[in-house]
Amino acid sequence: MSMKRVLSTMLPGSVIALSCLVQLRALADDALLIGDVSRGKTLYQSCEACHSVDQNDVGPKHRGVVGRLAGSVSDYVYSDALKKSGITWTETTLNRWLIDPSAMVSGTKMFFRIDSAQSRADIIAFLKEQTTAK
Numbered sequence: 001m002s003m004k005r006v007l008s009t010m011l012p013g014s015v016i017a018l019s020c021l022v023q024l025r026a027l028a029d030d031a032l033l034i035g036d037v038s039r040g041k042t043l044y045q046s047c048e049a050c051h052s053v054d055q056n057d058v059g060p061k062h063r064g065v066v067g068r069l070a071g072s073v074s075d076y077v078y079s080d081a082l083k084k085s086g087i088t089w090t091e092t093t094l095n096r097w098l099i100d101p102s103a104m105v106s107g108t109k110m111f112f113r114i115d116s117a118q119s120r121a122d123i124i125a126f127l128k129e130q131t132t133a134k
Helices: 003-032 037-044 091-099 117-129
Strands: none
Touching: 037 117, 091 117
């Protein structure tokens, strides 16, 4: 078998495998980040254009968001897509949400993204501190 044939047979599979490894590495890096609550509180200020910890605004209030079913704050009007999503907000789902809300739930109202994995971890750490007990 010629080297050209061997490479043409093996190369596509190798490229796919390498791509998968790169994506897994990125996910693993995100999963290992430890959020800084204080920095998260500062970064959360950019969320306050639409959200508040204790009051609904353009977006729903965030107190108690970690562990809450998406679309379940009774006095906020959510998109049908988010209400029907079945998502429970955990560190993992919040991280995915903040990467690209529309990709996670097509038809959602939210469009804001946080590109930095560390910034997402910090904001999520801050949100975890905002328990339902006030």
